[in-house]
Amino acid sequence: MPINTQSLKQDGFTGFRPLQDLDINRIPQKPGIFAVLRPEGFRPQFLARSTAGIFKKKNPTLKADALDAEWVDDADVLFVGKAGPGSKGNRGLRRQIQEFVDFGEGKPPGHWDGRLIWQLAVPGALIIAWKELPVEQLNAAEARYHAAFIEEYGRLPYANLVQARVKGA
DSSP: OOOSHHHHHHTTOEEEEEGGGOOGGGSOSSOEEEEEEOOTTOOOOBOSSOOSOOBTTBOOOOOHHHHHHHOOTTOSEEEEEEEOOOTTSOOSHHHHHHHHHHHHTTOOOSOOTTGGGGGBSOGGGSEEEEEEOOHHHHHHHHHHHHHHHHHHHSSOOTTOOSOOOOTTO
16 A cells, blocks of 8 residues: 555545644544645755754754655655544544644644654645544554555655554554
């Protein structure tokens, strides 16, 4: 299964909005998977310093050569993440994506998944899409998208630094 904008649309992803135009209230509150994609014609330019927030006293900035080494030419998908319900059942896609965007604006995160996105110049032009899924399908779906990307490109998407795996598999 190729993983790109078209295949995600065919697989039920919706949204496909530039981060700069995102209306957070239009994102569902249910659990699901989300993807950050580059728009057509997007060429990576790396910032010297990440705009992301500090996580556990660690700076999210990487050197340009490290960022360049993570970049996957010709890939639409830059990051695939999941949004679970949280321990109190009040998380989901809306809150996870809001925290992801807040992280890029320098607010301290609860995690730093996808942090390489925030060292790209003009991240607001990047596209975000999502798909609601039942909680019990989240881990397997994220692992499946990562595996499909690796099968096609030989590595993880640019901002995914750890491969999702299904426990016990």
